[in-house]
Amino acid sequence: xxxxxxxxxxxxxxxxxxxxxxxxxxxxxxxxxxxxxxxxxxxxxxxxxxxxxxxxxxxxxxxxxxxxxxxxxxxxxxxxxxxxxxxxxxxxxxxxxxxxxxxxxxxxxxxxxxxxxxxxxxxxxxxxxxxxxxxxxxxxxxxxxxxxxxxxxxxxxxxxxxxxxxxxxxxxxxxxxxxxxxxxxxxxxxxxxxxxxxxxxxxxxxxxxxxxxxxxxxxxxxxxxxxxxxxxxxxxxxxxxxxxxxxxxxxxxxxxxxxxxxxxxxxxxxxxxxxxxxxxxxxxxxxxxxxxxxxxxxxxxxxxxxxxxxxxxxxxxxxxxxxxxxxxxxxxxxxxxxxxxxxxxxxxxxxxxxxxxxxxxxxxxxxxxxxxxxxxxxxxxxxxxxxxxxxxxxxxxxxxxxxxxxxxxxxxxxxxxxxxxxxxxxxxxxxxxxxxxxxxxxxxxxxxxxxxxxxxxxxxxxxxxxxxxxxxxxxxxxxxxxxxxxxxxxxxxxxxxxxxxxxxxxxxxxxxxxxxxxxxxxxxxxxxxxxxxxxxxxxxxxxxxxxxxxxxxxxxxxxxxxxxxxxxxxxxxxxxxxxxxxxxxxxxxxxxxxxxxxxxxxxxxxxxxxxxxxxxxxxxxxxxxxxxxxxxxxxxxxxxxxxxxxxxxxxxxxxxxxxxxxxxxxxxxxxxxxxxxxxxxxxxxxxxxxxxxxxxxxxxxxxxxxxxxxxxxxxxxxxxxxxxxxxxxx
Ligand code: ADP
Ligand code: ZN
Numbered sequence: 001x002x003x004x005x006x007x008x009x010x011x012x013x014x015x016x017x018x019x020x021x022x023x024x025x026x027x028x029x030x031x032x033x034x035x036x037x038x039x040x041x042x043x044x045x046x047x048x049x050x051x052x053x054x055x056x057x058x059x060x061x062x063x064x065x066x067x068x069x070x071x072x073x074x075x076x077x078x079x080x081x082x083x084x085x086x087x088x089x090x091x092x093x094x095x096x097x098x099x100x101x102x103x104x105x106x107x108x109x110x111x112x113x114x115x116x117x118x119x120x121x122x123x124x125x126x127x128x129x130x131x132x133x134x135x136x137x138x139x140x141x142x143x144x145x146x147x148x149x150x151x152x153x154x155x156x157x158x159x160x161x162x163x164x165x166x167x168x169x170x171x172x173x174x175x176x177x178x179x180x181x182x183x184x185x186x187x188x189x190x191x192x193x194x195x196x197x198x199x200x201x202x203x204x205x206x207x208x209x210x211x212x213x214x215x216x217x218x219x220x221x222x223x224x225x226x227x228x229x230x231x232x233x234x235x236x237x238x239x240x241x242x243x244x245x246x247x248x249x250x251x252x253x254x255x256x257x258x259x260x261x262x263x264x265x266x267x268x269x270x271x272x273x274x275x276x277x278x279x280x281x282x283x284x285x286x287x288x289x290x291x292x293x294x295x296x297x298x299x300x301x302x303x304x305x306x307x308x309x310x311x312x313x314x315x316x317x318x319x320x321x322x323x324x325x326x327x328x329x330x331x332x333x334x335x336x337x338x339x340x341x342x343x344x345x346x347x348x349x350x351x352x353x354x355x356x357x358x359x360x361x362x363x364x365x366x367x368x369x370x371x372x373x374x375x376x377x378x379x380x381x382x383x384x385x386x387x388x389x390x391x392x393x394x395x396x397x398x399x400x401x402x403x404x405x406x407x408x409x410x411x412x413x414x415x416x417x418x419x420x421x422x423x424x425x426x427x428x429x430x431x432x433x434x435x436x437x438x439x440x441x442x443x444x445x446x447x448x449x450x451x452x453x454x455x456x457x458x459x460x461x462x463x464x465x466x467x468x469x470x471x472x473x474x475x476x477x478x479x480x481x482x483x484x485x486x487x488x489x490x491x492x493x494x495x496x497x498x499x500x501x502x503x504x505x506x507x508x509x510x511x512x513x514x515x516x517x518x519x520x521x522x523x524x525x526x527x528x529x530x531x532x533x534x535x536x537x538x539x540x541x542x543x544x545x546x547x548x549x550x551x552x553x554x555x556x557x558x559x560x561x562x563x564x565x566x567x568x569x570x571x572x573x574x575x576x577x578x579x580x581x582x583x584x585x586x587x588x589x590x591x592x593x594x595x596x597x598x599x600x601x602x603x604x605x606x607x608x609x610x611x612x613x614x615x616x617x618x619x620x621x622x623x624x625x626x627x628x629x630x631x632x633x634x635x636x637x638x639x640x641x642x643x644x645x646x647x648x649x650x651x652x653x654x655x656x657x658x659x660x661x662x663x664x665x666x667x668x669x670x671x672x673x674x675x676x677x678x679x680x681x682x683x684x685x686x687x688x689x690x691x692x693x694x695x696x697x698x699x700x701x702x703x704x705x706x707x708x709x710x711x712x713x714x715x716x717x718x719x720x721x722x723x724x725x726x727x728x729x730x
Contacts, residue, residue: 005032016048017098021095025065026041035079036077038077040068107284118176119168120140133159135158143282187268192230192234219364221372233262235349235351244314246296250301319354320361321577359624392601400494403499415535418532428455428491430453433488436481438476439478448465450463456493508534509538552594579598639726641655643719646686651687652689668700670696
């Protein structure tokens with residue numbers, strides 16, 4: 001039942017999603033209300049969504065305080081979620097209303113339950129259909145189970161509503177009235193794989209953690225294919241048996257489809273899905289069902305952390321090292337760290353799964369804060385690939401070739417046996433640089449301080465910062481000479497040309513995020529490859545992420561040195577993780593020993609040697625020692641301040657003034673570095689300047705930062721963003 005702490009007419013505080021910087025005062029409605037109630041309140045001429053957030057501050061003229069318009073028909077936000085939002089806001093220095101917005105990102109929460117018209121596939125689908133009709137059928141198949149409205153279906157199928165109506169007339173598509181939000185069918189925890197070896201002890205430990213029902217963090221470490229997913233699904237099963245809700249976070253939408261199938265096979269039905277690819281109608285359903293306890297397993301992206309769970313019993317963060325867990329726009333937060341915070345407040349275990357954990361997590365294990373479980377072998381007889389370097393210095397390759405003789409020979413041998421090879425190059429597009437051979441001018445973006453990347457499939461130059469495009473110029477924009485513009489360096493599209501020329505018989509597939517219009521199209525390509533539909537795969541980092549290609553036995557890394565350039569403090573760690581992840585794609589099938597070859601110009605580089613040597617613990621210890629000596633994360637704290645403005649002088653002056661007024665920071669022993677132009681000094685016409693704050697691990701950084709920044713009010717067109725624990729230094 002509702003708690004009615006506040007009697008009708010009492011003064012209460014209401015947090016809205018409006019950017020007002022404070023909780024507003026209202027009067028409790030005639031029914032009374034309690035903390036956490038979702039309400040609609042008047043704000044100026046509008047009505048906005050809010051949550052009752054404790055007693056009123058009482059600093060508003062009581063005569064002017066307006067009553068809450070009405071209580072919404074949703075279970076109140078639990079104290080646990082309110083505490084999480086408040087702590088996350090404090091940690092990331094984000095205004096609370098913005099946090100509330102993350103927790104209410106479902107449409108129509110103010111509307112009641114109602115019927116609506118939805119569409120699904122009829123019993124028979126004829127083979128001969130027009131393209132538009134075919135797309136409708138495909139869209140309905142892709143969203144199997146999730147009801148779609150006319151608008152959503154038309155958008156997914158890129159057709160007019162009349163196409164759908166036509167299919168309804170023919171009985172191919174069925175139209176029906178359905179309640180807006182249906183509960184998710186319960187999952188059946190029985191069954192599961194028969195675990196083996198150290199899988200058994202790992203699963204037992206996780207099951208015990210779930211049964212204990214207390215907060216704990218466990219690193220589940222094991223190479224790709226060692227059964228981490230199988231093991232943590234046992235913890236999910238225990239959570240379901242206990243009648244609690246489980247959340248599994250995945251770093252990439254393209255991975256969810258494969259995972260959902262696995263859950264369906266294991267638990268008999270599909271779980272709730274939450275990410276940007278889910279329709280608005282389904283989002284609303286998931287939000288409501290999570291809030292009423294009618295969804296027991298949620299699979300999703302970062303933002304699923306902000307759903308209104310009733311009885312959260314387990315959080316799993318799969319591929320916990322993945323950089324896409326860091327949200328780099330809007331509210332800047334790391335979902336892995338926020339998962340740990342949410343679990344700590346909810347009092348439930350969190351499992352961080354990875355083959356190549358982040359140094360942060362490794363250090364927390366060393367410090368005794370996290371438990372570690374190891375899966376040491378691959379399931380079945382599948383072996384880890386052999387890792388070797390190819391020294392590129394003696395190779396005399398022409399300027400438009402990147403594949404060494406040794407790698408080419410290995411690819412040819414695989415193709416002849418009907419096995420797959422993967423050539424890895426972490427560069428989208430055709431060529432990273434377009435250069436004038438007459439004057440040396442490089443084509444840059446008009447709005448950003450970045451070179452434009454040629455994308456030959458699109459026949460355009462693209463800015464990877466802002467997305468602006470322009471045609472490849474025939475004449476040099478600087479000196480006007482015609483016919484001397486040249487592509488320099490390789491991207492995956494250009495590598496594909498070399499592969500096609502050298503292996504004319506081979507079927508080639510390129511996997512690069514920009515080549516697919518939707519997550520679904522990318523998924524379809526991945527499925528085709530997994531079923532043997534390509535001999536040679538050319539891919540960017542999206543191939544490193546957990547996709548399973550059974551016929552793949554060779555991985556060739558075109559440029560293993562790429563990630564080691566630049567001054568990012570995590571360059572070594574990232575390269576180590578990425579190379580091991582990519583190499584791990586090879587040879588997952590029994591009887592097929594995989595091989596990974598790393599082309600490098602610096603085979604003696606310590607990181608390259610660590611990757612080849614395979615002594616992971618030695619690598620982590622060396623990396624940890626360096627970071628500790630430098631006082632940087634995870635052994636020190638950092639915050640980035642990114643200032644941007646169309647006016648370059650203004651943004652520098654403001655940043656310099658802020659840096660001068662560093663007393664609040666010095667008080668906690670922190671230092672400010674900068675201002676310095678950001679490595680990408682201009683994006684979308686805005687000039688960017690960075691300040692970097694470094695502090696001891698135990699220093700109370702956030703309150704000091706808040707006090708420091710509050711000293712100066714930024715001019716209207718200057719934006720200031722605080723990035724706690726920055727991952728990217730662009
Ligand atoms: P990871 O998550 O570590 O990459 P998975 O859990 O995906 O590993 O396991 C790799 C493959 O081996 C999957 O196809 C999985 O179903 C299978 N597998 C792992 N352990 C077992 C087991 N004990 N019994 C049957 N199949 C298993
Ligand atoms: Zn640009």
